[in-house]
Amino acid sequence: MQHDKVLILDFGSQYTQLIARRVRELNIYSEIHPFNKIPTNFQEYKAVILSGSPFSVRGEQALHPDLTNIRGEKPLLAVCYGAQYLAHFSGGEVAPSNTREYGRAKLAFIKENEAFFKDINVGSQVWMSHSDTIKTLPTNGVLIASTHDVTNAAYRIEGEDTYAIQFHPEVYHSTDGKQLLENFLVEIAGLNQDWTPDSFVEETVAAIQEKVGNDKVVLGLSGGVDSTVAAVLLNKAIGKNLYCIFVNNGLLRKNEFESVLNQYEGMGLNVKGVDASQRFMDALAGIEDPELKRKAIGNAFIEVFDDEAHKLTDVKWLAQGTIYPDVIESVSATGGPSATIKSHHNVGGLPDFMKLKIVEPLRAIFKDEVRRVGATLGIDPELLGRHPFPGPGLGIRILGDITAEKVRILQEVDAIFINGLKEWGLYDKVWQAGAMLLPVNSVGVMGDERTYEKCVALRAVESTDGMTADWVNLPYEFLQKTSNDIINKVKGVNRVVYDISSKPPATIEWE
Numbered sequence: 001m002q003h004d005k006v007l008i009l010d011f012g013s014q015y016t017q018l019i020a021r022r023v024r025e026l027n028i029y030s031e032i033h034p035f036n037k038i039p040t041n042f043q044e045y046k047a048v049i050l051s052g053s054p055f056s057v058r059g060e061q062a063l064h065p066d067l068t069n070i071r072g073e074k075p076l077l078a079v080c081y082g083a084q085y086l087a088h089f090s091g092g093e094v095a096p097s098n099t100r101e102y103g104r105a106k107l108a109f110i111k112e113n114e115a116f117f118k119d120i121n122v123g124s125q126v127w128m129s130h131s132d133t134i135k136t137l138p139t140n141g142v143l144i145a146s147t148h149d150v151t152n153a154a155y156r157i158e159g160e161d162t163y164a165i166q167f168h169p170e171v172y173h174s175t176d177g178k179q180l181l182e183n184f185l186v187e188i189a190g191l192n193q194d195w196t197p198d199s200f201v202e203e204t205v206a207a208i209q210e211k212v213g214n215d216k217v218v219l220g221l222s223g224g225v226d227s228t229v230a231a232v233l234l235n236k237a238i239g240k241n242l243y244c245i246f247v248n249n250g251l252l253r254k255n256e257f258e259s260v261l262n263q264y265e266g267m268g269l270n271v272k273g274v275d276a277s278q279r280f281m282d283a284l285a286g287i288e289d290p291e292l293k294r295k296a297i298g299n300a301f302i303e304v305f306d307d308e309a310h311k312l313t314d315v316k317w318l319a320q321g322t323i324y325p326d327v328i329e330s331v332s333a334t335g336g337p338s339a340t341i342k343s344h345h346n347v348g349g350l351p352d353f354m355k356l357k358i359v360e361p362l363r364a365i366f367k368d369e370v371r372r373v374g375a376t377l378g379i380d381p382e383l384l385g386r387h388p389f390p391g392p393g394l395g396i397r398i399l400g401d402i403t404a405e406k407v408r409i410l411q412e413v414d415a416i417f418i419n420g421l422k423e424w425g426l427y428d429k430v431w432q433a434g435a436m437l438l439p440v441n442s443v444g445v446m447g448d449e450r451t452y453e454k455c456v457a458l459r460a461v462e463s464t465d466g467m468t469a470d471w472v473n474l475p476y477e478f479l480q481k482t483s484n485d486i487i488n489k490v491k492g493v494n495r496v497v498y499d500i501s502s503k504p505p506a507t508i509e510w511e
């Protein structure tokens, strides 16, 4: 079954992913594409949303795509920069506002009988984040809402399904934001709300069967949520033709290789554990730069998969548990205006020599959606509740070069922290937690002796999808106990700090 889908054109706003999520929460499928790369299957999208942007419409670097083939052709919703640019493009005027507006505002005027504002009333709170303002509406523009400070807070274009808003409906602080998106997508654009986890499973299984047919597939299985859900989906689709490979890269958590392999027993998956720790350690020797480390790890993974694929005859596909944020963060919204933050190890693409085609059934969905799909597939809730753990593992939590001794230290520290969270009933309250080994020695005194040893940082965050995150307010008693345990039990560490930075700007992993 084909679902109605929404095209979100990204101008680089930090909130673009949130727009996609809000739309999907309405059970409508949405995709983000860079503003300057309209997909060739444009006709298949039922509605278009223009995102906000860090740029100014008036600036030299302004992003000015041609909207002629979009405006009036498809239902269009323009948000913030999108609304400003739509005005600018269509005969209106944008100017700097007297004060930069950031934060909450209330709708003070709403035009009557507008389907766009169905079930939304004067007084509704909206979230503003802009320093430009729409001074004059575009040709045929009709004012449909204002706040106390912003007259042109929402407008539409007469005779078209074109709507524009200065505020951000995708941000939770816009209390009726979801209703507004629903009004636009369902009332005005007439999209169906039928994209659900059940339908996702059914269609993905069918799509995999059609794509890979009778071919053999190898899958990188990590013990994490994403690859496990991908494996179960593929297993449902192609059964015995799926060969799962779990690589010990020497950068896993303490005892994780063995315990994960045990955990998969009884799930009906065909899993092989491959110990390649030495290969990774050799590849990483002496490398300090985070991006070079990531690349070295990514390459070593590829070599191991290639070797393993050669041991089986006739393998044509490599499957991975890549999810949407991996894709977005690695390739700057697929070549778009946002910056590359870090190269995720699994998104670089495969070298030509491998001749394997890629199958990534979760490539278009977010983490919480992956968990919902996993639940629909009947996967153990404990497994689905596992914190994310990056493919490069402890390799990107040991700042600077990696040695076997540093890995050992960090494994011990991490185990104390994570087991502590479980014992204290805090594990499920935290989205992700881990420890970083800093390239810093500091002075301590232990048993009247001077020590000069390593410092570790603990990090625990709340998040929904890893795109934004906030540090967790863990109880002092817990931090105190954990710090004591680490310093007393892990040789080589004499100082523990707790990371109290949110993302943005501080990413979850330190490298």
Ligand SMILES: Nc1ncnc2c1ncn2[C@@H]1O[C@H](COP(=O)(O)OP(=O)(O)OP(=O)(O)O)[C@@H](O)[C@H]1O
Pocket (backbone or CB within 6 Å): 219, 220, 221, 222, 223, 224, 225, 226, 227, 228, 245, 246, 247, 248, 249, 319, 320, 321, 322, 323, 326, 346, 386, 387, 388, 389, 390, 391, 392
């Ligand atoms: N040790 C590993 N062995 C084999 N494949 C791996 C390993 N680590 C990562 N991968 C591959 O890289 C992909 C991306 O890793 P990532 O950590 O983002 O996902 P995950 O491990 O499946 O889930 P989670 O985010 O919950 O940790 C995985 O889905 C898997 O295909």
Ligand SMILES: O=c1[nH]c(=O)c2[nH+]cn([C@@H]3O[C@H](COP(=O)(O)O)[C@@H](O)[C@H]3O)c2[nH]1
Pocket (backbone or CB within 6 Å): 294, 329, 341, 342, 343, 344, 345, 346, 388, 389, 390, 391, 392, 432, 466, 467, 503, 506, 507, 508, 509, 510, 511
């Ligand atoms: O499979 C992965 N390969 C990688 O290279 C990688 N880098 C970061 N992460 C995970 O992604 C989420 C966001 O991480 P950052 O805030 O550090 O960018 C967090 O959940 C990170 O653990 C990775 N996962």
Ligand SMILES: NC(=O)CC[C@H](N)C(=O)O
Pocket (backbone or CB within 6 Å): 013, 051, 052, 053, 054, 055, 056, 057, 079, 080, 081, 082, 129, 130, 131, 132, 133
């Ligand atoms: N959030 C946005 O899209 C902001 C748009 C533009 N950069 C402004 O400051 O007005």
Ligand SMILES: [Mg+2]
Pocket (backbone or CB within 6 Å): 222, 224, 225, 388, 389, 390, 391
């Ligand atoms: Mg993982």
